[in-house]
Amino acid sequence: MKVLYAIQATGNGHISRASEIIPLLKKKCEVDILISGTEAEVNLDHEIKYRTKGLCYVFGKKGGVDIYKTFKKMNSKRFLKEIKNVPVEDYDLVINDFEPVTAWACKRKNVPCIGMSHQYGAVHKNAPRPDKYDPLAWLILKKYAPCNYNVGFHFKSYGNDVFTPVIRKEIRNAEIKNLGHYTVYLPAYDEKKLIKFLSTFKDIQWHIFSKHTKKSFTEKNCIIKPISGAEFAESFTTCEGILCGAGFETPAEALYMGKKLMVIPMKNQFEQHLNAAGAKELGVPVIKSLKKKHIAKVENWLYCGAPVKVDYKDETEKIIDIVLTHPSLDKTIKPSTTIIEKRRQPAGIFASILNFLF
Numbered sequence: 476m477k478v479l480y481a482i483q484a485t486g487n488g489h490i491s492r493a494s495e496i497i498p499l500l501k502k503k504c505e506v507d508i509l510i511s512g513t514e515a516e517v518n519l520d521h522e523i524k525y526r527t528k529g530l531c532y533v534f535g536k537k538g539g540v541d542i543y544k545t546f547k548k549m550n551s552k553r554f555l556k557e558i559k560n561v562p563v564e565d566y567d568l569v570i571n572d573f574e575p576v577t578a579w580a581c582k583r584k585n586v587p588c589i590g591m592s593h594q595y596g597a598v599h600k601n602a603p604r605p606d607k608y609d610p611l612a613w614l615i616l617k618k619y620a621p622c623n624y625n626v627g628f629h630f631k632s633y634g635n636d637v638f639t640p641v642i643r644k645e646i647r648n649a650e651i652k653n654l655g656h657y658t659v660y661l662p663a664y665d666e667k668k669l670i671k672f673l674s675t676f677k678d679i680q681w682h683i684f685s686k687h688t689k690k691s692f693t694e695k696n697c698i699i700k701p702i703s704g705a706e707f708a709e710s711f712t713t714c715e716g717i718l719c720g721a722g723f724e725t726p727a728e729a730l731y732m733g734k735k736l737m738v739i740p741m742k743n744q745f746e747q748h749l750n751a752a753g754a755k756e757l758g759v760p761v762i763k764s765l766k767k768k769h770i771a772k773v774e775n776w777l778y779c780g781a782p783v784k785v786d787y788k789d790e791t792e793k794i795i796d797i798v799l800t801h802p803s804l805d806k807t808i809k810p811s812t813t814i815i816e817k818r819r820q821p822a823g824i825f826a827s828i829l830n831f832l833f
Contacts, residue, residue: 476504479566481574484512488724578620593723596627603752612745640727649712656680658714672765682710721751
């Protein structure tokens, strides 16, 4: 079987998960890799055959997605061209980790496409929901990368098609220690904001990993470092706790290692609020921002909090076998007619939204 594995690279979690999945896939079939997006800081140690820009968001510096820069980077004309040109028809199956170009190309060209992503787990009918519902964001998550069938990941299983997280071997095999420091990964905040808030807790040593700095430096009780896989892994596996965004892979790995965990979902990023709802259900403390009114909650977590116990078995190969042998691969998929297929389509931001919704 010839498989195209398409990976969204707007964050590090997709790449981390792919690093575990690709070697197992290569044992079972012929695999090519496509990467879409430009926001990941970690590299994938496998040959990448195709690169697309796709659609992605841009991190801000005040706790959320920078809406202006995100919309400015959108180019629906280029996106539609990528959909048209990506050769999904050369493959028996596309395995899709929330990657929009190949998902829409498969829909247009009648090629089997199976989703294998956390996002499907987050929108699963049994998964927790945040207090504030955003119907447009929900619709976008559902339509962003449409597939014929989906397998999802979440902090716990919410159905037969939702599994617990894929944990990297580096984490499963790591020597876990507690050297007393706290590791911070909040890419939507700049280091000035982080130092101002975290230095309030004067007897805590903070290791802050920032995408907004290129040099390491120390200020007060905060050590600030640029993103580095090796240094982050060292700090992560030896910390007492981690303060991070409400992504998926980093919180999941923190839970697996038995670290104290607190999450802050990014503003304007509904998926992170879905993740935060799932983490909160497990007993993980969640705060909305780094404002003074949340100091007491952080203080309670630092001095009275405890790790949440989980049991994340290694089911990666089992999940891959489910995908590669799924009954949908034997069915003829009815060609779809979507706005993407219309030749006389206006370029610009409204075209992107129309492609999302239909």
